[in-house]
Amino acid sequence: MEESKASGDFQYLSGFGNHLSSEALVGALPADQNSPLICPYGLYAEQISGTSFTTPRSHNLFSWFYRIKPSVTHEPFKARVPSNERLLSEFSQSNSTTNPTQLRWKPVEIPDSPTDFIDGLFTVCGSGSSFMRHGYAIHMYTANKSMDKCAFCNADGDFLIVPQQGSLVITTECGRLKVSPGEIAILPQGFRFTVNLPDGPSRGYVGEIFGTHFRLPDLGPIGANGLASPRDFLVPTAWYEDKFNPGYTIVQKFGGELFVAVQDFSPFNVVAWHGNYVPYKYDLNKFCPYNTVLFDHSDPSINTVLTAPSDKPGVALLDFVIFPPRWLVAEHTFRPPYYHRNCMSEFMGLVYGGYEAKVDGFLPGGASLHNCMTPHGPDTKSYEATIARGNNVGPSKITETMAFMFESCLIPRITPWALQSPFLDHDYYQCWIGLRSHFNQKSEVPNLQNNGE
Ligand SMILES: O=C(O)Cc1cc(O)ccc1O
Numbered sequence: 087m088e089e090s091k092a093s094g095d096f097q098y099l100s101g102f103g104n105h106l107s108s109e110a111l112v113g114a115l116p117a118d119q120n121s122p123l124i125c126p127y128g129l130y131a132e133q134i135s136g137t138s139f140t141t142p143r144s145h146n147l148f149s150w151f152y153r154i155k156p157s158v159t160h161e162p163f164k165a166r167v168p169s170n171e172r173l174l175s176e177f178s179q180s181n182s183t184t185n186p187t188q189l190r191w192k193p194v195e196i197p198d199s200p201t202d203f204i205d206g207l208f209t210v211c212g213s214g215s216s217f218m219r220h221g222y223a224i225h226m227y228t229a230n231k232s233m234d235k236c237a238f239c240n241a242d243g244d245f246l247i248v249p250q251q252g253s254l255v256i257t258t259e260c261g262r263l264k265v266s267p268g269e270i271a272i273l274p275q276g277f278r279f280t281v282n283l284p285d286g287p288s289r290g291y292v293g294e295i296f297g298t299h300f301r302l303p304d305l306g307p308i309g310a311n312g313l314a315s316p317r318d319f320l321v322p323t324a325w326y327e328d329k330f331n332p333g334y335t336i337v338q339k340f341g342g343e344l345f346v347a348v349q350d351f352s353p354f355n356v357v358a359w360h361g362n363y364v365p366y367k368y369d370l371n372k373f374c375p376y377n378t379v380l381f382d383h384s385d386p387s388i389n390t391v392l393t394a395p396s397d398k399p400g401v402a403l404l405d406f407v408i409f410p411p412r413w414l415v416a417e418h419t420f421r422p423p424y425y426h427r428n429c430m431s432e433f434m435g436l437v438y439g440g441y442e443a444k445v446d447g448f449l450p451g452g453a454s455l456h457n458c459m460t461p462h463g464p465d466t467k468s469y470e471a472t473i474a475r476g477n478n479v480g481p482s483k484i485t486e487t488m489a490f491m492f493e494s495c496l497i498p499r500i501t502p503w504a505l506q507s508p509f510l511d512h513d514y515y516q517c518w519i520g521l522r523s524h525f526n527q528k529s530e531v532p533n534l535q536n537n538g539e
């Protein structure tokens with residue numbers, strides 16, 4: 087059994103990918119087998135699998151729950167009314183568009199009308215299909231109300247939640263997680279959970295992957311340590327309520343549509359569990375960044391926290407990459423991100439602070455999408471400021487910032503509501519229009535500072 091870590095009211099186990107066990111009542115976990123004829127305390131045994139039964143052992147994910155009533159004890163699923171029409175899990179010409187232009191959104195306002203996590207979730211872009219078990223969706227959420235008498239279950243894929251404003255208390259079948267801005271939570275496919283808002287209104291981002299799960303990236307020549315450390319991933323400890331609760335609904339996202347099933351008890355009735363298919367959280371400030379120590383700008387893959395692989399080695403279905411506080415020390419180097427066009431597609435968000443490549447316009451809670459091969463890079467003001475600082479800059483520290491990127495080999499299609507959003511920044515392209523030519527045919531070493539018009 088892993089040593090548990092307490093944080094306020096919340097107790098966690100630690101370690102990425104570990105096979106863990108937890109019991110809220112001593113002796114609730116069957117000691118020697120998974121399916122005893124009669125389980126301790128009269129509990130039901132139930133398995134949840136995150137990979138096919140025959141997936142190689144190195145990537146096989148499953149857990150056993152010992153619960154008061156099994157999940158199956160509910161009325162038939164019916165279409166939810168009202169549904170959430172702004173969710174997609176399959177992207178095609180009939181429901182979304184393609185657009186190579188640089189896109190940026192201002193922070194979406196949190197509504198005044200009562201909105202919980204399920205109703206406040208909307209898809210921005212994505213690619214592939216949950217039905218075909220290959221693809222991803224990027225959503226955002228704004229909520230002002232805790233979920234009440236209902237649990238969400240995503241049959242389509244895994245959620246990686248990035249809260250930007252307001253903490254989330256996420257009750258899952260494995261126990262409870264508190265996730266604040268600066269932290270992320272992973273809720274694997276099929277887990278039932280509710281989202282409560284202990285600090286009031288909340289906004290954030292969600293990366294959803296279909297058909298695979300997040301892993302820690304390989305570290306190659308970096309060695310055994312660095313970037314996100316396995317021990318910093320926290321898993322909840324068993325927590326249950328034995329609650330008769332008539333009219334409780336399970337809201338199941340299935341193919342991007344919402345279905346509801348009524349039952350008369352809380353689904354958070356797991357008294358003990360063991361397994362490696364679990365929800366978890368990670369504090370991004372624990373990330374140990376690596377970077378250049380002499381010259382040039384490293385590719386952003388150096389900052390990968392988690393990666394969801396595609397079938398091609400080294401090609402991600404979805405990477406989660408961060409731009410945390412760090413020292414910049416590169417000599418005779420343009421330190422901000424270089425100008426580039428990428429065969430992968432880049433969706434970015436900002437949790438807090440500013441982003442080194444954008445002096446203004448990219449705000450906490452906002453987002454940008456630079457699609458496959460769409461040129462992008464520092465805005466005019468960051469370019470000019472970097473050149474004005476010149477070559478003789480010593481080490482400087484980027485502080486109090488947390489930007490992130492979801493990067494994918496699949497080209498995202500964009501939802502109509504994201505393109506028609508009042509928060510779309512129609513002037514985004516202007517941030518590069520002012521980039522002047524500094525070309526001087528007569529001087530190999532131009533003095534850019536004095537190259538004003
Ligand atoms: O476009 C971006 O801002 C993300 C990014 C950052 C970086 O340091 C290098 C490449 C890259 O795509």
Ligand SMILES: [Fe+2]
Nearest residue numbers: 428432456462
């Ligand atoms: Fe980029």
